[in-house]
Amino acid sequence: xxxxxxxxxATATATTLTSALLAAAAGTAAALVPGAHGDFxxxxxxxxxxxxxxxxxxxxxxxxxxxxxxxGVSDPSSARSVVIxxxxxxxxxxxxxxxxxGGAIAVEDFxxxxxxxxxxxxxxxxxxxxxxxxxxxxxxxxxxxxxSGTTIADPAPSSHDKFGRVLTxxxxxxxxxxxxxxxxxxxxxxxxxxFSKSGATGGSYRFVPPSxxxxxxxxxxxxxxGGGDVIADLVVTGPxxxxxxxxxxxxxxxxxxxxxxxxxxxxGDFDHDWHYDIAIGSPxxxxxxxRVYNGAESAPSATPSYTITQDTPGIPDTSETGDRFGAxxxxxxxxxxxxxxxxxxxxxxxxxxxxxxxxxxLYGGPEGLIGARPTAGTEPQFLAQxxxxxxxxxxxxxxxxxxxxxxxxxxxxxxDLIVGVPGENTGDGAVAYLHSDGGIAPSGTPGITPTGTGVxxxxxxxxxxxxxx
Numbered sequence: 527x528x529x530x531x532x533x534x535x536a537t538a539t540a541t542t543l544t545s546a547l548l549a550a551a552a553g554t555a556a557a558l559v560p561g562a563h564g565d566f567x568x569x570x571x572x573x574x575x576x577x578x579x580x581x582x583x584x585x586x587x588x589x590x591x592x593x594x595x596x597x598g599v600s601d602p603s604s605a606r607s608v609v610i611x612x613x614x615x616x617x618x619x620x621x622x623x624x625x626x627x628g629g630a631i632a633v634e635d636f637x638x639x640x641x642x643x644x645x646x647x648x649x650x651x652x653x654x655x656x657x658x659x660x661x662x663x664x665x666x667x668x669x670x671x672x673x674s675g676t677t678i679a680d681p682a683p684s685s686h687d688k689f690g691r692v693l694t695x696x697x698x699x700x701x702x703x704x705x706x707x708x709x710x711x712x713x714x715x716x717x718x719x720x721f722s723k724s725g726a727t728g729g730s731y732r733f734v735p736p737s738x739x740x741x742x743x744x745x746x747x748x749x750x751x752g753g754g755d756v757i758a759d760l761v762v763t764g765p766x767x768x769x770x771x772x773x774x775x776x777x778x779x780x781x782x783x784x785x786x787x788x789x790x791x792x793x794g795d796f797d798h799d800w801h802y803d804i805a806i807g808s809p810x811x812x813x814x815x816x817r818v819y820n821g822a823e824s825a826p827s828a829t830p831s832y833t834i835t836q837d838t839p840g841i842p843d844t845s846e847t848g849d850r851f852g853a854x855x856x857x858x859x860x861x862x863x864x865x866x867x868x869x870x871x872x873x874x875x876x877x878x879x880x881x882x883x884x885x886x887x888l889y890g891g892p893e894g895l896i897g898a899r900p901t902a903g904t905e906p907q908f909l910a911q912x913x914x915x916x917x918x919x920x921x922x923x924x925x926x927x928x929x930x931x932x933x934x935x936x937x938x939x940x941x942d943l944i945v946g947v948p949g950e951n952t953g954d955g956a957v958a959y960l961h962s963d964g965g966i967a968p969s970g971t972p973g974i975t976p977t978g979t980g981v982x983x984x985x986x987x988x989x990x991x992x993x994x995x
Contacts, residue, residue: 563635564933564995566642566667571597572935574944574995575644576957577628578976581987583611583621590627592646593979593989594672595957597935602944602959604978608671612648616674618663619651626650631994634695634703636721641667643721644994645678645705647690653683660689662707666723676725678705678717681732686711694746696758698772702728706760708743714762716776733760733770733777738784741765749793751802752825753781761791761804769804771825783828786817794857794865795821796890803831803894805867807852813837813844814851816869818894832896834888836871840896842886842908848873851886856930856993858941864890864900868943870927876910876920883926884910885945909960911947917958917973918950925949926958931993938962946990947973953986957993 564572576593583589591611595602612619612627621627630647637643644665653659659680665672680689686709696704702719709715713734720728744764750772751759757772767788771781790807797803801821808815816834819826836845845851854870867888874884888895889904899905911918911926918924929946936942940962950956950973957974976982976989 564633564642565597566594566644567596567671568641568667568669569596569598571937572933572995573597573642574602574931574933574935574993575631575633576946576974576979576990577631577992578955578981578987578989579626579628579991580953580985581976581989582982582984583613586621586623587985588624588626588650589621590625590629590648591981591987592628592631592644593981594644595974595979596671597933597937599936601961602935602974604974607974607979609980610665610672617665618675618677619648619661622652624650624658628992630690630693631992632693632695632705633994634697634705635667636664636695636703636705636719637666637723638702639667641669643667644672645693645695647693647707649688649691653680656683656687658687659683660687660691660709662690662693664705664721674723676721676723678707678727679725681715681730686713689715692743692746694748694760696748696760696772698758699756704728704758706733706746706748708746710742712739712742712766714743714746714760714777731776733779735762735768735770735779736782739766739768739782744789745791747791747793749802749804751793751804751821752823754823761793761806763788763791763806767806769826781825783825785819785828786830788817788852790852790855792855792857792867794867794890796865796867796894797892798864798890805855805857805895807855807869809850809853809871809873813846813849814853814871816852816855820894832894834869834896836886838896840906841888842906843874843884846875848875848881850874854927854930854946856932858932866890866932867895868930868932870930870945872925872928872949874910874927876912879920879924880922881949882911882920882922882924883928883947883949884908885927885930885943887943909943909945911958916960918947918956921950923949923952929990929993931995933995935995944993944995946993948988948991950990951983953988954983955987955989955991957990
C-alpha cells in the first residue's frame with residue numbers, strides 16, 4: 527500500500543496559502559484551504575483534537591472532554607496528549623452533567639498570533655435558567671498548548687437551544703478567520719474575524735437562510751467554491767442541505783442553492799482545475815451515497831457532477847443497507863494538485879461483526895475521484911480494523927470511520943489518516959492512526975484510547991466521535 531498522498535506543509539498559514547493560490551490561479555477564482563492551522567503549541571507539527579462529548583468529569587455524566595494529541599517526529603500516541611474539560615484551568619465554565627463539552631469542535635488561528643486555537647461547543651450547557659441553551663468557547667493556543675479560553679456570547683439565547691451544536695471556521699483573504707455557529711434553528715450566527723482573548727470580535731451577523739430551509743443544520747463546512755472571489759462560502763447539511771456564497775458583506779441568502787439532503791460535507795479540488803469541488807455524504811440513502819459537485823467560476827451546479835457508492839465501478843466492497851457510507855468525510859489539505867477524500871462507513875458489517883465500520887480512501891485525478899488515476903498505485907483503498915497494521919479488530923458496534931481526519935502530523939509531507947472509532951468497547955471509543963510513508967500504510971502503531979489519555983470510561987464517552995486538526 528505505497529500510494530501517493532497529497533502533501534502540505536503543516537505550518538503554512540492562511541496568508542501563505544491564499545497568496546500562493548492567487549498567484550497560481552491568475553484569471554480564475556482562487557480556492558481557499560479551510561482549517562489549515564492546527565498547531566496548538568507552535569512547535570511546527572500539526573496536532574489533532576479528539577472529542578469525547580459523552581465522558582464523565584468528576585463523576586458528572588456527559589460533561590464532556592476534548593483530548594489534544596500532539597504531533598511530532600514520532601507517530602501520535604496516548605502518551606503525548608492532554609485532556610481538557612470545563613474544569614481545566616483557564617477554560618470557561620464548570621463541568622456539569624449533560625454539558626456535552628466537545629459536542630462540536632473547529633480549529634483555526636482565530637486571533638492571528640501564530641498558534642492554532644480550538645473552538646469548542648457545549649450544546650447541553652445550561653445558561654442561567656435557559657436549559658440546554660448551549661455555549662461556545664475559543665481555547666487559545668500558546669507555547670504550552672491550549673491554556674486559556676474565552677466565551678463567545680450568544681446574541682439571541684431565547685430564540686434557540688443548543689448553541690454550538692455545529693461549528694466551522696471561515697477563512698477569507700483578509701487573514702482574519704470567521705466562526706460560524708449553529709443551534710436548533712436554521713439561523714446561523716457568524717462572528718467576523720478579529721477575535722481577542724478579551725472577548726472582542728470583528729463584529730457579527732445572523733445568517734437567515736431562505737424560508738424553504740426549515741430545519742437546523744447537521745454540519746457546517748466552509749471553503750471557496752464559487753462567486754469568482756476569495757471569500758469563504760458555506761455548505762450546510764441536514765434534512766435541508768444547501769450551499770450559500772459569501773460576499774463582502776457576508777453570506778448571501780439569495781445565493782442559497784438547494785441540494786439533496788446529506789449529513790456530512792468536504793471541500794477540495796479533486797480534479798485539479800483550480801475550482802474547489804463539494805462532496806456531500808448521504809449515509810442513510812440505501813447503503814450510503816457521496817455526491818460530488820464540481821466547482822465553477824460562478825458557483826457549482828445544483829446537479830451532481832457524479833455520484834459515488836460502494837457499487838460504483840472501481841470502488842471497493844459492495845453497497846448494503848446500513849453501511850452508512852459517507853457518514854464522515856475528510857479532504858487532504860494540499861494547496862496544489864489533486865486532492866483526496868476519506869469516506870467513513872461506520873455501519874459497515876464485516877464477517878460476523880455488525881456495524882464494525884470501514885473507511886474508503888479515494889485519490890483525486892483528471893476525472894475527479896472516479897475514473898482515470900493520475901499515477902500508478904493510486905487505486906481506491908478499503909481499510910478496517912481487520913486490515914494489516916490497523917489497531918484493534920472488527921467487532922460489532924465499533925463504528926470505525928465514525929470520524930475521519932487527513933493530516934500530516936510529523937512533517938514528512940505525507941498526509942496520514944486518523945480514524946475515530948467511537949463505539950469501541952461499547953461506547954468507550956478509540957482513535958486509530960494510519961501512518962503514511964507515501965501512501966496509507968498502517969504501521970501497527972497502538973490505537974489512541976480514552977484510558978491511555980486519561981478519559982474516564984464510565985458510561986459512554988464516545989472518544990473519537992469528532993476529530994479536528
